[in-house]
Amino acid sequence: MSEPLRLGVLGAARISDVSLLGPAAELGVRLVAVATRDRGRSEAYAREHGIERVHDSYADVIADPEVEAIYNPLPNSAHAPWNLAAIAARKHVLTEKPAASNAAEAARVHDAAAGTGLVVLEGFHYRYHPQFDRLAQIVSGEAIGDFEHLDVTMAMPAPDEDDLRWSWPLSGGAMMDLGCYCVHVIRSVAGLQGAEPTLVAATATQRAGRPQIDESFEAELRLLDGVPAFAHVDMAASAFTMTIAATGSRGSALFADFVHPHDDDRLLITVDGQDRVEHLDARSTYSYQLETFVAAIRDGRPFPTTTADTVATMELVDACYRTAGLLPRGTA
DSSP, rough: OOOOEEEEEEEEOTTTTIIHHHHHHHHHEEEEEEOOHHHHHHHHHHHHHTEEEEEESSSHHHHHHHOOOOEEEEEEEGHHHHHHHHHHHHHHHHHHHSSSSSHHHHHHHHHHHTOOOOEEEOGGGGGEEEEEEEHHHHHHHHTBBOOOOEEEEEEEEOOTTGGGGGGGGTSSSHHIIHHHHHHHHHHHHHHHTTSSOEEEEEEEEEEEOOOTOOOEEEEEOOOOOOOOEEEEEEEEOOOOOOEEEEESEEEEEEEEESSOTTOOEEEEEEEEEEEEEOOOSOOOOOHHHHHHHHHHHHHHOOOOHHHHHHHHHHHHHHOOOOHHTTTOOOOO
8 A cells, every 4th residue: 555645734724624634534644734824723723633733834834844745725815825835845735726816826836836746736626526427428428418508506605794705815706716616617528528618708796895806607608519608606695506507409417516416416317308316426526536636646647637727727717707897816
């Protein structure tokens, strides 16, 4: 068996409970070090989650000689800067999405990682779950007839007003937090045809009292064969909705919760008026993702959410913002 991966954690983000801590325990990944902005909080977090030691700063975690890879779940604006610091220290990186505030930042990270042999994996975890293979079969085959329409929806109730997702300096906004998933799914489906999607239209609603911060977003794109694909984004919705819906000439397929199939792994298929339900896999997308990260480092296994993939995603996110009359994040 290969040596357990030795991981350092930047911050104590809430997402880490499901994105890292559980999968690390499942896979035997060592959580070597952690730092937050408060030493006392770091010590409590380390005790609670079995992290081996505490450092006083993110830089100290990265510099720790026993740490070979970094997990970065910091606010959006801190993804690229600390990913660059980790790359400079020759550490592998598992970064939360979006991995940069804009395409220019993403390109800097890509250039820094090029030729180093380091694994820098952006955390679009849904992409590593068997559900994506099933989606690829559906849109490329005949399960629902000729593929005609794709809708990706990411919606959630509004975070509190002081939440970092409403912050311009921290590169917040609905497209950044939720919409990047929609854009990435559409790009991934387009990639099955060997092409990037084309942006047709984009509109956004700004959060009251928060200039430039989008509360909701609608984007229309076209795949290579002309099939329309829509991103529906709402960060002030009445309920959580995280679905992929593919429509064909004979029916439809709905992934009930493509972000959290460990909570709901149903695929609802209707063909010629007949309904059926498939259960895809209730194992966490994050477990599959961490497994891929470890295999990429230990065995050189290829993976799709590379730094080049990040650049393409952020180019499209930036284009959505500009088309909707808003500024890309991290710009003046």
